[in-house]
Amino acid sequence: MTDQAASNENEAEKILETPNVNPRKLQPLAKLAPFMLRYPVRLVLTIVFLLVSALSSLAIPAVMGGAIDEGFLQQNLDNVTRYGWLILGIAAIMGLASGARFYFIASLGEKVLADLREAVFGHLLRLDTHYFDTNRVGELTSRLNGDVGVIRFAVASSFSLALRSLVTIIGALVMMMLTSPVMTIAVVVLVPCILFPLIAYSRRLRGMSRKTQDALADLSAMSTEMLGATRTVKAFTQEGVQSDIYNRHSRESYRAEVQRLGARAVLVGMAIFLGTAAIVGLVWWGARAVFEGSVSAGELAQFMVYALMASGALTNISDVLGTLQQVAGATERLTEILDTEATIDDPAVPVVLPTPPLGTVSFDHVAFGYDKVGFERVLSDISFDVAKGETVALVGPSGSGKSTMLSLLQRFYDVQGGSIRVDGVDIRDVRLMELRQRFAYVEQEPTIFAGTIADNIRFGKPDASDVEVEAAARAALVHDFVVEMPLGYGTMVGERGITLSGGQKQRLAIARAILKNAPILLLDEATSALDAQSEQLVQKALEHLMTGRTTLVIAHRLATIRDADKILVLDAGHIIDQGTHDELVAKGGRYAELARLQFRLDDIHA
Protein backbone atom coordinates (compact mmCIF):
# COMPACT_ATOMS: atom_id res chain seq x y z
CA MET A 1 0.00 0.00 0.00
CA THR A 2 3.01 2.31 0.50
CA ASP A 3 3.79 2.28 -3.22
CA GLN A 4 0.17 2.93 -3.95
CA ALA A 5 0.20 5.87 -1.55
CA ALA A 6 3.26 7.26 -3.28
CA SER A 7 1.66 6.86 -6.70
CA ASN A 8 -1.53 8.54 -5.44
CA GLU A 9 0.64 11.39 -4.23
CA ASN A 10 2.27 11.71 -7.64
CA GLU A 11 -1.08 11.70 -9.32
CA ALA A 12 -2.36 14.36 -6.94
CA GLU A 13 0.63 16.51 -7.86
CA LYS A 14 0.02 15.98 -11.54
CA ILE A 15 -3.58 17.07 -11.11
CA LEU A 16 -2.40 20.19 -9.35
CA GLU A 17 -0.19 21.05 -12.31
CA THR A 18 -2.98 20.53 -14.85
CA PRO A 19 -3.99 23.87 -16.35
CA ASN A 20 -7.39 24.58 -17.88
CA VAL A 21 -7.13 23.05 -21.28
CA ASN A 22 -8.80 24.75 -24.16
CA PRO A 23 -8.70 22.42 -27.17
CA ARG A 24 -8.68 25.36 -29.58
CA LYS A 25 -5.45 26.52 -28.01
CA LEU A 26 -3.86 23.26 -29.14
CA GLN A 27 -4.36 24.12 -32.80
CA PRO A 28 -0.94 25.72 -33.39
CA LEU A 29 0.57 22.29 -32.71
CA ALA A 30 -0.41 21.40 -36.27
CA LYS A 31 2.30 23.79 -37.42
CA LEU A 32 4.90 21.42 -35.99
CA ALA A 33 3.69 18.69 -38.32
CA PRO A 34 5.72 19.81 -41.35
CA PHE A 35 8.87 19.79 -39.22
CA MET A 36 8.12 16.25 -38.03
CA LEU A 37 7.05 15.00 -41.43
CA ARG A 38 10.49 15.82 -42.77
CA TYR A 39 11.62 12.64 -41.02
CA PRO A 40 8.96 10.09 -42.03
CA VAL A 41 11.05 6.99 -41.28
CA ARG A 42 11.81 8.07 -37.74
CA LEU A 43 8.16 9.04 -37.23
CA VAL A 44 6.81 5.71 -38.43
CA LEU A 45 9.37 3.74 -36.38
CA THR A 46 8.42 5.78 -33.30
CA ILE A 47 4.74 4.94 -33.73
CA VAL A 48 5.45 1.25 -34.39
CA PHE A 49 7.64 0.88 -31.31
CA LEU A 50 5.18 2.87 -29.25
CA LEU A 51 2.36 0.52 -30.17
CA VAL A 52 4.49 -2.58 -29.57
CA SER A 53 5.60 -1.37 -26.13
CA ALA A 54 2.07 -0.35 -25.09
CA LEU A 55 0.51 -3.61 -26.29
CA SER A 56 3.17 -5.75 -24.63
CA SER A 57 2.72 -3.93 -21.33
CA LEU A 58 -1.03 -4.63 -21.66
CA ALA A 59 -0.36 -8.33 -22.22
CA ILE A 60 1.55 -8.83 -18.97
CA PRO A 61 -1.40 -8.57 -16.50
CA ALA A 62 -3.46 -11.05 -18.59
CA VAL A 63 -0.62 -13.57 -18.47
CA MET A 64 -0.20 -12.91 -14.74
CA GLY A 65 -3.92 -13.63 -14.24
CA GLY A 66 -3.42 -17.00 -15.96
CA ALA A 67 -0.36 -17.70 -13.77
CA ILE A 68 -2.43 -17.10 -10.63
CA ASP A 69 -5.41 -19.24 -11.72
CA GLU A 70 -3.55 -22.09 -13.41
CA GLY A 71 -0.32 -21.96 -11.44
CA PHE A 72 -0.62 -20.56 -7.91
CA LEU A 73 -4.18 -21.61 -7.09
CA GLN A 74 -3.68 -25.12 -8.52
CA GLN A 75 -0.19 -25.26 -6.95
CA ASN A 76 1.17 -26.32 -10.37
CA LEU A 77 4.84 -25.28 -10.60
CA ASP A 78 5.13 -26.27 -14.28
CA ASN A 79 2.42 -23.80 -15.18
CA VAL A 80 4.06 -21.10 -13.04
CA THR A 81 7.35 -21.77 -14.89
CA ARG A 82 5.66 -21.64 -18.29
CA TYR A 83 3.88 -18.40 -17.49
CA GLY A 84 7.11 -17.05 -15.98
CA TRP A 85 8.96 -17.65 -19.25
CA LEU A 86 6.12 -16.11 -21.22
CA ILE A 87 6.17 -12.99 -19.05
CA LEU A 88 9.94 -12.77 -19.40
CA GLY A 89 9.60 -13.01 -23.19
CA ILE A 90 6.97 -10.26 -23.26
CA ALA A 91 9.09 -8.15 -20.90
CA ALA A 92 12.05 -8.50 -23.28
CA ILE A 93 9.92 -7.29 -26.23
CA MET A 94 8.53 -4.47 -24.07
CA GLY A 95 12.02 -3.45 -22.98
CA LEU A 96 13.38 -3.45 -26.51
CA ALA A 97 10.38 -1.60 -27.95
CA SER A 98 10.39 0.98 -25.14
CA GLY A 99 14.10 1.63 -25.57
CA ALA A 100 13.71 1.98 -29.34
CA ARG A 101 10.65 4.22 -28.91
CA PHE A 102 12.58 6.44 -26.52
CA TYR A 103 15.52 6.69 -28.90
CA PHE A 104 13.49 7.46 -32.02
CA ILE A 105 11.17 9.99 -30.41
CA ALA A 106 14.04 11.74 -28.61
CA SER A 107 16.16 11.96 -31.74
CA LEU A 108 13.13 13.18 -33.68
CA GLY A 109 12.67 15.85 -30.99
CA GLU A 110 16.29 16.92 -31.34
CA LYS A 111 16.00 17.11 -35.13
CA VAL A 112 12.81 19.16 -34.99
CA LEU A 113 14.39 21.42 -32.39
CA ALA A 114 17.54 21.99 -34.43
CA ASP A 115 15.54 22.71 -37.61
CA LEU A 116 13.21 25.08 -35.80
CA ARG A 117 15.85 27.13 -34.07
CA GLU A 118 17.94 27.34 -37.24
CA ALA A 119 14.90 28.44 -39.23
CA VAL A 120 13.94 31.06 -36.64
CA PHE A 121 17.45 32.45 -36.14
CA GLY A 122 18.12 32.65 -39.88
CA HIS A 123 14.76 34.30 -40.45
CA LEU A 124 15.27 36.79 -37.61
CA LEU A 125 18.59 37.96 -39.04
CA ARG A 126 16.89 38.65 -42.35
CA LEU A 127 14.02 40.66 -40.88
CA ASP A 128 13.80 44.45 -41.18
CA THR A 129 15.54 46.77 -38.76
CA HIS A 130 12.06 48.11 -38.04
CA TYR A 131 11.11 44.72 -36.56
CA PHE A 132 13.91 45.04 -34.01
CA ASP A 133 12.82 48.57 -33.13
CA THR A 134 9.45 47.22 -32.06
CA ASN A 135 10.46 43.84 -30.56
CA ARG A 136 12.77 43.61 -27.62
CA VAL A 137 15.89 41.53 -28.20
CA GLY A 138 15.54 39.92 -24.76
CA GLU A 139 12.10 38.69 -25.66
CA LEU A 140 13.30 37.33 -29.00
CA THR A 141 16.19 35.42 -27.47
CA SER A 142 13.87 34.01 -24.85
CA ARG A 143 11.62 32.80 -27.65
CA LEU A 144 14.55 31.31 -29.44
CA ASN A 145 15.86 29.51 -26.35
CA GLY A 146 12.86 29.03 -24.09
CA ASP A 147 10.17 28.25 -26.60
CA VAL A 148 12.34 25.95 -28.67
CA GLY A 149 13.29 24.12 -25.47
CA VAL A 150 9.63 23.69 -24.51
CA ILE A 151 8.94 22.21 -27.92
CA ARG A 152 11.87 19.83 -27.71
CA PHE A 153 10.62 18.52 -24.40
CA ALA A 154 7.17 18.08 -25.85
CA VAL A 155 8.23 16.23 -28.94
CA ALA A 156 10.60 14.03 -26.98
CA SER A 157 8.32 13.19 -24.10
CA SER A 158 4.80 14.63 -24.03
CA PHE A 159 3.68 13.46 -27.47
CA SER A 160 4.98 10.01 -26.73
CA LEU A 161 3.36 9.95 -23.29
CA ALA A 162 0.03 11.16 -24.65
CA LEU A 163 -0.05 8.51 -27.36
CA ARG A 164 1.14 5.77 -25.01
CA SER A 165 -1.45 6.74 -22.41
CA LEU A 166 -4.20 6.77 -25.01
CA VAL A 167 -3.29 3.29 -26.22
CA THR A 168 -3.05 2.12 -22.59
CA ILE A 169 -6.48 3.50 -21.64
CA ILE A 170 -8.21 1.97 -24.65
CA GLY A 171 -6.36 -1.33 -24.28
CA ALA A 172 -6.90 -1.53 -20.51
CA LEU A 173 -10.62 -0.75 -20.86
CA VAL A 174 -11.02 -3.44 -23.51
CA MET A 175 -9.22 -5.98 -21.31
CA MET A 176 -11.30 -4.94 -18.28
CA MET A 177 -14.52 -5.33 -20.27
CA LEU A 178 -13.40 -8.79 -21.34
CA THR A 179 -12.67 -9.71 -17.72
CA SER A 180 -15.70 -8.25 -15.98
CA PRO A 181 -18.12 -5.84 -17.70
CA VAL A 182 -19.93 -5.05 -14.42
CA MET A 183 -16.81 -4.10 -12.54
CA THR A 184 -15.58 -2.11 -15.56
CA ILE A 185 -18.70 0.01 -15.50
CA ALA A 186 -18.23 0.50 -11.76
CA VAL A 187 -14.67 1.73 -12.32
CA VAL A 188 -15.66 3.98 -15.22
CA VAL A 189 -18.18 5.67 -12.91
CA LEU A 190 -15.92 5.69 -9.85
CA VAL A 191 -12.69 7.13 -11.32
CA PRO A 192 -14.21 10.43 -12.52
CA CYS A 193 -16.06 10.72 -9.18
CA ILE A 194 -12.69 10.78 -7.46
CA LEU A 195 -10.76 12.75 -10.06
CA PHE A 196 -13.23 15.58 -10.63
CA PRO A 197 -13.37 16.89 -7.04
CA LEU A 198 -9.58 16.77 -6.94
CA ILE A 199 -9.29 18.62 -10.25
CA ALA A 200 -11.84 21.21 -9.13
CA TYR A 201 -9.89 21.83 -5.92
CA SER A 202 -6.56 22.01 -7.76
CA ARG A 203 -7.92 24.67 -10.11
CA ARG A 204 -8.72 26.83 -7.16
CA LEU A 205 -5.10 26.51 -6.12
CA ARG A 206 -3.76 27.56 -9.47
CA GLY A 207 -4.16 31.26 -8.66
CA MET A 208 -1.81 30.73 -5.74
CA SER A 209 0.78 29.13 -7.96
CA ARG A 210 0.67 32.12 -10.29
CA LYS A 211 1.24 34.44 -7.33
CA THR A 212 4.42 32.61 -6.35
CA GLN A 213 5.65 32.64 -9.91
CA ASP A 214 5.07 36.37 -10.20
CA ALA A 215 6.92 36.95 -6.95
CA LEU A 216 9.81 34.82 -8.19
CA ALA A 217 9.89 36.66 -11.52
CA ASP A 218 10.11 40.00 -9.65
CA LEU A 219 12.94 38.61 -7.60
CA SER A 220 14.89 37.41 -10.58
CA ALA A 221 14.30 40.61 -12.59
CA MET A 222 15.53 42.66 -9.70
CA SER A 223 18.65 40.58 -9.09
CA THR A 224 19.54 40.65 -12.79
CA GLU A 225 19.16 44.41 -12.92
CA MET A 226 21.09 45.11 -9.73
CA LEU A 227 23.92 42.64 -10.38
CA GLY A 228 24.32 44.10 -13.86
CA ALA A 229 24.73 47.56 -12.35
CA THR A 230 26.87 46.93 -9.30
CA ARG A 231 29.03 49.94 -10.08
CA THR A 232 26.05 52.27 -10.07
CA VAL A 233 24.71 50.66 -6.89
CA LYS A 234 28.03 51.12 -5.14
CA ALA A 235 28.57 54.63 -6.46
CA PHE A 236 25.21 55.69 -5.03
CA THR A 237 25.80 53.61 -1.85
CA GLN A 238 22.54 51.78 -2.37
CA GLU A 239 23.69 48.30 -1.32
CA GLY A 240 21.69 48.31 1.93
CA VAL A 241 18.52 49.78 0.43
CA GLN A 242 18.52 47.41 -2.52
CA SER A 243 19.21 44.41 -0.27
CA ASP A 244 16.21 45.39 1.85
CA ILE A 245 13.98 45.64 -1.20
CA TYR A 246 15.27 42.26 -2.37
CA ASN A 247 14.62 40.71 1.04
CA ARG A 248 11.09 42.05 1.04
CA HIS A 249 10.40 40.46 -2.34
CA SER A 250 12.11 37.28 -1.22
CA ARG A 251 9.92 37.01 1.89
CA GLU A 252 6.79 37.69 -0.13
CA SER A 253 7.77 34.86 -2.42
CA TYR A 254 8.45 32.60 0.59
CA ARG A 255 5.06 33.38 2.16
CA ALA A 256 3.20 32.79 -1.09
CA GLU A 257 5.04 29.52 -1.62
CA VAL A 258 4.38 28.24 1.91
CA GLN A 259 0.68 29.08 1.53
CA ARG A 260 0.60 27.17 -1.72
CA LEU A 261 2.44 24.21 -0.26
CA GLY A 262 -0.10 24.03 2.60
CA ALA A 263 -2.97 23.88 0.14
CA ARG A 264 -1.07 21.34 -1.91
CA ALA A 265 -0.58 19.18 1.18
CA VAL A 266 -4.37 19.11 1.68
CA LEU A 267 -4.80 18.02 -1.92
CA VAL A 268 -2.19 15.27 -1.66
CA GLY A 269 -3.84 14.00 1.56
CA MET A 270 -7.27 14.01 -0.10
CA ALA A 271 -5.94 12.17 -3.15
CA ILE A 272 -4.23 9.50 -1.04
CA PHE A 273 -7.34 8.89 1.05
CA LEU A 274 -9.80 8.85 -1.85
CA GLY A 275 -7.54 6.68 -4.03
CA THR A 276 -6.94 4.14 -1.28
CA ALA A 277 -10.63 4.06 -0.30
CA ALA A 278 -11.53 3.36 -3.92
CA ILE A 279 -9.07 0.47 -4.10
CA VAL A 280 -10.33 -0.99 -0.81
CA GLY A 281 -13.91 -0.76 -2.12
CA LEU A 282 -12.97 -2.43 -5.38
CA VAL A 283 -11.05 -5.23 -3.64
CA TRP A 284 -14.00 -5.83 -1.31
CA TRP A 285 -16.44 -5.95 -4.21
CA GLY A 286 -14.08 -8.11 -6.24
CA ALA A 287 -13.59 -10.51 -3.29
CA ARG A 288 -17.36 -10.90 -3.10
CA ALA A 289 -17.48 -11.68 -6.82
CA VAL A 290 -14.68 -14.26 -6.40
CA PHE A 291 -16.54 -15.91 -3.50
CA GLU A 292 -19.72 -15.96 -5.58
CA GLY A 293 -17.70 -17.60 -8.35
CA SER A 294 -18.51 -15.00 -11.06
CA VAL A 295 -14.76 -14.17 -11.53
CA SER A 296 -11.60 -16.10 -10.67
CA ALA A 297 -8.90 -14.77 -8.32
CA GLY A 298 -6.52 -14.41 -11.27
CA GLU A 299 -9.08 -12.42 -13.22
CA LEU A 300 -9.63 -10.14 -10.22
CA ALA A 301 -5.88 -9.51 -9.94
CA GLN A 302 -5.52 -8.79 -13.65
CA PHE A 303 -8.58 -6.55 -13.55
CA MET A 304 -7.11 -4.53 -10.67
CA VAL A 305 -3.84 -4.03 -12.55
CA TYR A 306 -5.69 -2.88 -15.68
CA ALA A 307 -7.79 -0.47 -13.63
CA LEU A 308 -4.65 1.01 -12.09
CA MET A 309 -2.99 1.25 -15.49
CA ALA A 310 -6.03 3.02 -16.94
CA SER A 311 -6.33 5.53 -14.10
CA GLY A 312 -2.58 6.19 -14.22
CA ALA A 313 -2.79 6.81 -17.95
CA LEU A 314 -5.78 9.13 -17.43
CA THR A 315 -3.83 11.34 -15.04
CA ASN A 316 -0.89 11.24 -17.43
CA ILE A 317 -3.13 12.54 -20.20
CA SER A 318 -4.49 15.39 -18.11
CA ASP A 319 -0.90 16.24 -17.24
CA VAL A 320 0.26 16.07 -20.84
CA LEU A 321 -2.63 18.20 -22.09
CA GLY A 322 -1.33 21.01 -19.92
CA THR A 323 2.17 20.64 -21.34
CA LEU A 324 0.83 20.46 -24.86
CA GLN A 325 -0.99 23.71 -24.32
CA GLN A 326 2.29 25.34 -23.32
CA VAL A 327 3.88 23.83 -26.40
CA ALA A 328 1.10 25.18 -28.58
CA GLY A 329 1.80 28.64 -27.14
CA ALA A 330 5.52 28.26 -27.83
CA THR A 331 4.87 27.01 -31.35
CA GLU A 332 2.55 29.90 -32.05
CA ARG A 333 5.10 32.45 -30.91
CA LEU A 334 7.83 30.86 -33.03
CA THR A 335 5.74 30.45 -36.15
CA GLU A 336 4.68 34.07 -35.70
CA ILE A 337 8.34 34.98 -36.25
CA LEU A 338 8.61 32.65 -39.24
CA ASP A 339 5.42 34.13 -40.72
CA THR A 340 6.68 37.71 -40.40
CA GLU A 341 7.78 38.82 -43.85
CA ALA A 342 10.69 41.18 -44.37
CA THR A 343 9.35 44.29 -46.09
CA ILE A 344 12.80 45.40 -47.14
CA ASP A 345 13.82 42.76 -49.59
CA ASP A 346 15.60 42.23 -52.88
CA PRO A 347 13.82 43.68 -55.93
CA ALA A 348 12.14 41.25 -58.33
CA VAL A 349 14.39 42.38 -61.17
CA PRO A 350 17.63 43.63 -59.61
CA VAL A 351 19.89 46.16 -61.30
CA VAL A 352 23.61 45.41 -61.05
CA LEU A 353 25.80 48.18 -59.67
CA PRO A 354 28.65 49.27 -61.96
CA THR A 355 32.05 47.62 -61.58
CA PRO A 356 34.54 48.94 -60.80
CA PRO A 357 32.53 50.96 -58.29
CA LEU A 358 32.17 54.68 -58.87
CA GLY A 359 31.67 55.48 -55.18
CA THR A 360 29.06 58.17 -55.65
CA VAL A 361 26.02 58.85 -53.46
CA SER A 362 23.08 61.11 -54.04
CA PHE A 363 20.02 61.91 -51.95
CA ASP A 364 17.17 63.34 -53.98
CA HIS A 365 14.36 65.05 -52.01
CA VAL A 366 14.43 62.30 -49.39
CA ALA A 367 11.67 62.26 -46.77
CA PHE A 368 11.41 59.76 -43.95
CA GLY A 369 9.70 59.04 -40.61
CA TYR A 370 10.10 55.99 -38.35
CA ASP A 371 6.43 55.89 -37.56
CA LYS A 372 4.92 54.39 -40.70
CA VAL A 373 1.37 55.26 -39.71
CA GLY A 374 1.62 58.76 -38.35
CA PHE A 375 4.38 59.69 -40.80
CA GLU A 376 6.02 62.01 -38.36
CA ARG A 377 8.92 63.37 -40.40
CA VAL A 378 12.44 62.76 -39.14
CA LEU A 379 13.96 63.88 -42.44
CA SER A 380 12.38 66.25 -44.99
CA ASP A 381 13.49 67.22 -48.45
CA ILE A 382 17.09 66.06 -48.10
CA SER A 383 19.08 66.53 -51.32
CA PHE A 384 22.84 66.40 -51.82
CA ASP A 385 25.48 64.66 -53.94
CA VAL A 386 28.75 63.09 -52.92
CA ALA A 387 31.32 62.65 -55.69
CA LYS A 388 33.87 59.85 -55.83
CA GLY A 389 36.54 60.18 -53.14
CA GLU A 390 34.84 63.16 -51.47
CA THR A 391 34.41 63.46 -47.73
CA VAL A 392 31.08 64.87 -46.62
CA ALA A 393 30.55 65.65 -42.94
CA LEU A 394 27.11 65.67 -41.36
CA VAL A 395 26.81 67.97 -38.39
CA GLY A 396 23.83 69.03 -36.37
CA PRO A 397 22.31 68.89 -32.92
CA SER A 398 21.36 65.59 -31.32
CA GLY A 399 18.22 64.15 -32.87
CA SER A 400 18.54 66.14 -36.09
CA GLY A 401 18.58 62.95 -38.19
CA LYS A 402 22.24 62.29 -38.93
CA SER A 403 22.28 58.60 -37.99
CA THR A 404 18.98 58.13 -39.79
CA MET A 405 20.62 59.26 -43.04
CA LEU A 406 23.29 56.56 -42.73
CA SER A 407 20.59 53.98 -41.95
CA LEU A 408 18.59 54.97 -45.04
CA LEU A 409 21.66 54.77 -47.24
CA GLN A 410 22.25 51.15 -46.15
CA ARG A 411 18.54 50.48 -46.66
CA PHE A 412 17.87 49.52 -43.05
CA TYR A 413 14.66 51.46 -43.70
CA ASP A 414 13.06 52.58 -46.94
CA VAL A 415 12.62 56.25 -47.75
CA GLN A 416 9.02 57.44 -47.77
CA GLY A 417 9.63 60.17 -50.33
CA GLY A 418 12.32 60.90 -52.91
CA SER A 419 15.15 58.49 -53.63
CA ILE A 420 18.72 57.57 -52.79
CA ARG A 421 21.22 56.57 -55.46
CA VAL A 422 24.52 54.79 -55.17
CA ASP A 423 26.72 54.84 -58.29
CA GLY A 424 23.73 56.31 -60.09
CA VAL A 425 21.34 53.43 -59.27
CA ASP A 426 18.28 53.72 -57.00
CA ILE A 427 19.17 51.57 -53.97
CA ARG A 428 15.72 49.94 -54.03
CA ASP A 429 16.61 48.40 -57.42
CA VAL A 430 19.77 46.72 -56.16
CA ARG A 431 20.11 43.41 -54.32
CA LEU A 432 20.54 44.17 -50.60
CA MET A 433 23.70 42.10 -50.35
CA GLU A 434 25.31 43.88 -53.31
CA LEU A 435 24.32 47.29 -51.96
CA ARG A 436 25.66 46.67 -48.46
CA GLN A 437 28.92 45.30 -49.81
CA ARG A 438 29.58 48.78 -51.17
CA PHE A 439 29.75 50.26 -47.65
CA ALA A 440 32.14 49.98 -44.75
CA TYR A 441 30.30 51.12 -41.66
CA VAL A 442 32.11 52.19 -38.51
CA GLU A 443 29.61 52.64 -35.73
CA GLN A 444 29.83 55.14 -32.94
CA GLU A 445 30.00 52.36 -30.39
CA PRO A 446 31.37 49.46 -32.36
CA THR A 447 30.18 45.99 -31.50
CA ILE A 448 32.95 43.68 -30.42
CA PHE A 449 31.77 40.08 -30.70
CA ALA A 450 32.73 37.32 -28.31
CA GLY A 451 35.68 35.63 -30.00
CA THR A 452 39.27 36.33 -30.85
CA ILE A 453 40.65 39.64 -32.08
CA ALA A 454 41.27 38.03 -35.48
CA ASP A 455 37.63 36.82 -35.64
CA ASN A 456 36.48 40.35 -34.91
CA ILE A 457 38.61 41.88 -37.65
CA ARG A 458 37.48 39.17 -40.09
CA PHE A 459 33.79 39.77 -39.36
CA GLY A 460 33.01 41.30 -42.77
CA LYS A 461 35.33 38.95 -44.69
CA PRO A 462 35.47 35.57 -42.95
CA ASP A 463 37.80 34.06 -45.56
CA ALA A 464 40.51 36.73 -45.19
CA SER A 465 44.01 35.30 -44.73
CA ASP A 466 46.14 35.98 -41.65
CA VAL A 467 48.33 38.25 -43.75
CA GLU A 468 45.32 40.34 -44.80
CA VAL A 469 44.11 40.54 -41.19
CA GLU A 470 47.50 41.71 -40.02
CA ALA A 471 47.78 44.27 -42.82
CA ALA A 472 44.38 45.74 -41.85
CA ALA A 473 45.38 45.68 -38.19
CA ARG A 474 48.62 47.50 -38.95
CA ALA A 475 46.82 50.18 -40.96
CA ALA A 476 44.31 50.67 -38.14
CA LEU A 477 47.11 50.83 -35.53
CA VAL A 478 45.73 47.73 -33.88
CA HIS A 479 48.78 45.54 -34.49
CA ASP A 480 51.00 47.17 -31.88
CA PHE A 481 48.67 46.58 -28.97
CA VAL A 482 47.66 43.13 -30.19
CA VAL A 483 51.21 41.75 -30.32
CA GLU A 484 51.66 42.76 -26.72
CA MET A 485 48.76 40.55 -25.68
CA PRO A 486 49.64 37.03 -24.50
CA LEU A 487 47.84 35.26 -27.34
CA GLY A 488 48.20 38.01 -29.96
CA TYR A 489 45.45 37.81 -32.57
CA GLY A 490 44.09 34.71 -30.84
CA THR A 491 43.27 36.70 -27.68
CA MET A 492 39.62 36.35 -26.75
CA VAL A 493 37.70 39.56 -26.30
CA GLY A 494 34.72 39.51 -23.99
CA GLU A 495 31.09 39.48 -24.91
CA ARG A 496 31.10 43.23 -25.18
CA GLY A 497 34.83 43.65 -25.71
CA ILE A 498 35.16 44.52 -22.06
CA THR A 499 38.86 43.87 -22.00
CA LEU A 500 39.52 46.56 -24.64
CA SER A 501 39.64 50.29 -24.06
CA GLY A 502 37.31 52.63 -25.95
CA GLY A 503 40.07 53.73 -28.34
CA GLN A 504 41.17 50.14 -28.97
CA LYS A 505 37.62 49.10 -29.77
CA GLN A 506 37.30 51.91 -32.27
CA ARG A 507 40.55 50.98 -33.96
CA LEU A 508 39.47 47.35 -34.09
CA ALA A 509 36.29 48.47 -35.83
CA ILE A 510 38.36 50.51 -38.24
CA ALA A 511 40.55 47.46 -38.99
CA ARG A 512 37.36 45.51 -39.71
CA ALA A 513 36.27 48.23 -42.14
CA ILE A 514 39.71 48.39 -43.80
CA LEU A 515 39.60 44.62 -44.39
CA LYS A 516 36.14 44.87 -45.94
CA ASN A 517 37.67 47.29 -48.43
CA ALA A 518 34.41 48.81 -49.56
CA PRO A 519 34.36 51.89 -51.81
CA ILE A 520 32.10 54.00 -49.58
CA LEU A 521 32.87 54.62 -45.94
CA LEU A 522 30.13 55.45 -43.46
CA LEU A 523 31.49 56.75 -40.24
CA ASP A 524 29.71 57.63 -37.05
CA GLU A 525 32.42 59.26 -35.00
CA ALA A 526 32.49 58.54 -31.30
CA THR A 527 31.29 61.35 -29.11
CA SER A 528 32.76 59.84 -25.98
CA ALA A 529 35.95 61.64 -25.10
CA LEU A 530 39.18 59.75 -25.61
CA ASP A 531 42.44 60.90 -24.10
CA ALA A 532 44.61 62.95 -26.44
CA GLN A 533 46.92 60.10 -27.37
CA SER A 534 44.13 57.66 -28.04
CA GLU A 535 42.29 60.29 -30.06
CA GLN A 536 45.38 60.83 -32.17
CA LEU A 537 45.75 57.10 -32.84
CA VAL A 538 42.09 56.78 -33.85
CA GLN A 539 42.45 59.81 -36.10
CA LYS A 540 45.50 58.30 -37.79
CA ALA A 541 43.70 54.97 -38.26
CA LEU A 542 40.77 56.82 -39.79
CA GLU A 543 43.04 58.67 -42.20
CA HIS A 544 44.25 55.32 -43.53
CA LEU A 545 40.70 54.13 -43.87
CA MET A 546 39.43 57.27 -45.62
CA THR A 547 42.22 57.39 -48.20
CA GLY A 548 40.78 56.88 -51.67
CA ARG A 549 37.25 56.27 -50.41
CA THR A 550 34.08 58.28 -50.62
CA THR A 551 33.23 59.12 -47.03
CA LEU A 552 30.07 60.18 -45.25
CA VAL A 553 30.86 61.02 -41.70
CA ILE A 554 28.77 62.10 -38.73
CA ALA A 555 31.38 64.45 -37.41
CA HIS A 556 32.15 65.18 -33.81
CA ARG A 557 35.82 65.98 -34.28
CA LEU A 558 37.34 69.21 -35.39
CA ALA A 559 39.97 67.43 -37.51
CA THR A 560 37.27 65.69 -39.50
CA ILE A 561 35.17 68.74 -40.28
CA ARG A 562 38.20 70.82 -41.18
CA ASP A 563 39.29 68.26 -43.76
CA ALA A 564 35.81 67.59 -45.14
CA ASP A 565 35.15 68.64 -48.74
CA LYS A 566 31.64 69.59 -47.77
CA ILE A 567 29.73 69.99 -44.53
CA LEU A 568 25.97 69.48 -44.39
CA VAL A 569 24.38 71.26 -41.46
CA LEU A 570 21.25 69.52 -40.25
CA ASP A 571 18.56 70.80 -37.97
CA ALA A 572 15.30 69.03 -37.19
CA GLY A 573 15.54 66.86 -40.28
CA HIS A 574 16.38 69.65 -42.75
CA ILE A 575 19.66 70.64 -44.36
CA ILE A 576 19.88 74.24 -43.28
CA ASP A 577 23.29 75.04 -44.71
CA GLN A 578 26.20 73.53 -46.58
CA GLY A 579 29.76 74.44 -47.55
CA THR A 580 33.32 73.98 -46.36
CA HIS A 581 34.27 74.71 -42.78
CA ASP A 582 35.89 78.03 -43.62
CA GLU A 583 32.95 79.14 -45.77
CA LEU A 584 30.45 78.27 -43.07
CA VAL A 585 32.44 79.91 -40.29
CA ALA A 586 32.81 83.01 -42.41
CA LYS A 587 29.04 83.10 -42.91
CA GLY A 588 28.44 83.34 -39.17
CA GLY A 589 25.03 81.68 -38.91
CA ARG A 590 23.95 78.49 -37.21
CA TYR A 591 27.00 76.48 -38.16
CA ALA A 592 29.42 78.90 -36.52
CA GLU A 593 27.31 78.81 -33.37
CA LEU A 594 27.01 75.02 -33.42
CA ALA A 595 30.68 74.56 -34.18
CA ARG A 596 31.62 76.83 -31.31
CA LEU A 597 29.57 74.73 -28.91
CA GLN A 598 30.26 71.33 -30.35
CA PHE A 599 33.84 71.55 -31.47
CA ARG A 600 35.07 74.17 -29.01
CA LEU A 601 36.24 76.41 -31.84
CA ASP A 602 36.83 79.27 -29.46
CA ASP A 603 39.87 77.39 -28.19
CA ILE A 604 41.16 77.10 -31.71
CA HIS A 605 40.42 80.61 -32.85
CA ALA A 606 41.48 82.21 -29.62
Ligand SMILES: Nc1ncnc2c1ncn2[C@@H]1O[C@H](COP(=O)(O)OP(=O)(O)OP(=O)(O)O)[C@@H](O)[C@H]1O
Ligand atom coordinates in the same frame (compact mmCIF):
# COMPACT_ATOMS: atom_id res chain seq x y z
N1 LIG B 1 14.71 53.40 -34.42
C1 LIG B 1 14.02 54.50 -34.22
N2 LIG B 1 12.69 54.45 -34.04
C2 LIG B 1 11.98 55.58 -33.85
N3 LIG B 1 12.52 56.80 -33.81
C3 LIG B 1 13.84 56.92 -33.96
C4 LIG B 1 14.67 55.77 -34.18
N4 LIG B 1 15.94 56.19 -34.30
C5 LIG B 1 15.92 57.53 -34.19
N5 LIG B 1 14.67 57.97 -33.98
C6 LIG B 1 14.26 59.38 -33.87
O1 LIG B 1 14.61 60.03 -35.06
C7 LIG B 1 15.14 61.32 -34.79
C8 LIG B 1 16.51 61.44 -35.45
O2 LIG B 1 17.39 60.54 -34.82
P1 LIG B 1 18.90 60.32 -35.29
O3 LIG B 1 19.44 59.22 -34.44
O4 LIG B 1 18.94 60.16 -36.75
O5 LIG B 1 19.57 61.70 -34.87
P2 LIG B 1 21.08 62.09 -34.77
O6 LIG B 1 21.19 63.41 -35.39
O7 LIG B 1 21.92 61.00 -35.31
O8 LIG B 1 21.28 62.20 -33.19
P3 LIG B 1 22.55 61.86 -32.28
O9 LIG B 1 23.62 62.83 -32.67
O10 LIG B 1 22.06 62.11 -30.90
O11 LIG B 1 22.89 60.44 -32.54
C9 LIG B 1 15.15 61.46 -33.29
O12 LIG B 1 14.01 62.24 -32.95
C10 LIG B 1 15.02 60.07 -32.75
O13 LIG B 1 14.28 60.08 -31.56
